Amino acid sequence: MRRTSLFVIALAVPFTAASATPAALETDPCLVSTRxxxxxxxxxxxxxxxxxxxxxxxxxxxxxxxKSGNSWVKTRSNTWLTLASGFQNTTYSDQQMESQSEHAKRRGLLEVRQSLTSELVPPLAQSLRAFRCRLAAICALADESEQSTSSSLTISVDGCYPRTEKRLTSCTFRSRDPAPARTAVLQQCADDASQTFAQESALLEATIAYDASYRTLLQIAGGFDAFFEDLRDPLLSPLRSAARAIGELQRIPCFLSECHE
Structure with a gap:
């Protein structure tokens, strides 16, 4: 239930950078690639x-x-389908989906148990920082792809580790006719990166607040369980003894005329 709630939060804030894009740049191949x-x-x-x-x-x-960026939906057990062009009649099994998935299976940071949310904040913050570096590297890659003819480029962004990526041939503006406004495309890429980072920052902030509340509730519930477990014997043992003693009273003979046997 908790995992489902977290994914509902994640899906409630989709990638929306394209909504603010000027119409002239909407279908630009370079922006399509960077997005x-x-x-x-x-x-x-x-x-x-x-x-x-x-x-x-x-x-x-x-x-x-x-790995090609096509989305697949699990329709039933061991069955994955897609509407991507060329794959409409293709069915993937769980094993095939696992081998073709763009990201390998892994345990998430919020799935770590027996930890406080405050202990997870540093790796979560580092993950968000790395995400910002990756977004900045994408726009830098688009810029470098115009200036270099190498098939792979090493991208360096201030404050981030260098990355080697394949050159984006769709961002070679001079080879296209008519040539688009290179500055406008790169500026839109930067705007997309900024909006995406702000969106993920807000999502992570809400998720951390939810996770902290959930873990706190579990701690309180666990504390009450331990409290009642420790209190059970000291509290219930005298009650059991008293009930047993009351039950033994009927064995005492009655010498009064009012006694009813």
Whole structure:
């Protein structure tokens, strides 16, 4: 129930950066590529925070993405379907979905038991910081792809570890006719990254508040259980003894005329 509630929170805030995009840039190939990469990083962050169970343990209605970015839905046990072009009549088993999934199964940070939420805040904050670095690297990759002809590029963002990524050929503006406004595309990429990071920050803040409340409730319930467990013998033993003694009173003979046998 708790895991379902967390995913409801996550799904309630979808990727919405495209809603503020100027119409002229809506279908730009470079933005399409950068947004696809941002969506992949967003899903990876969710697996780090919430975890991703094995495909065989996923509930009916669960959604997974393959390595090509196509979404698959589990319609029943051991059956995954998609509406992606070229795969409409394809069915994946749990094993196939596991091998084709873009992210491997893992236990999420919020699935760690016997820990306080405050103990999970540092790794959660670090995960969010790494997410910001990855978003910034995507826009830097779009910029570098125009200036380099190498098939792979090493992207360095201030305050982040360097990353080596494949060059985005869709972001070579000079090879397209008519050439789009490169500055406008890169600025829109930066805006997308900023909106996505703000969205995930708000989501994580709400999730941490929920998790803290849930774990606190479990601690209170556990404390009461321990309290009543310790109190059971000291409280109930005298009551049992008293009930046993009262039951023994009927064995005392009655010498009064009012006694009714």
């Amino acid at each position: 696809a990469l941002m969506g992949k990083e967003q899903r990876f962050l969710h697996t780090v925070v919430f975890g991703q169970p094995a495909a065989s343990l996923a509930r009916t209605g669960s959604v997974r993405y393959d």
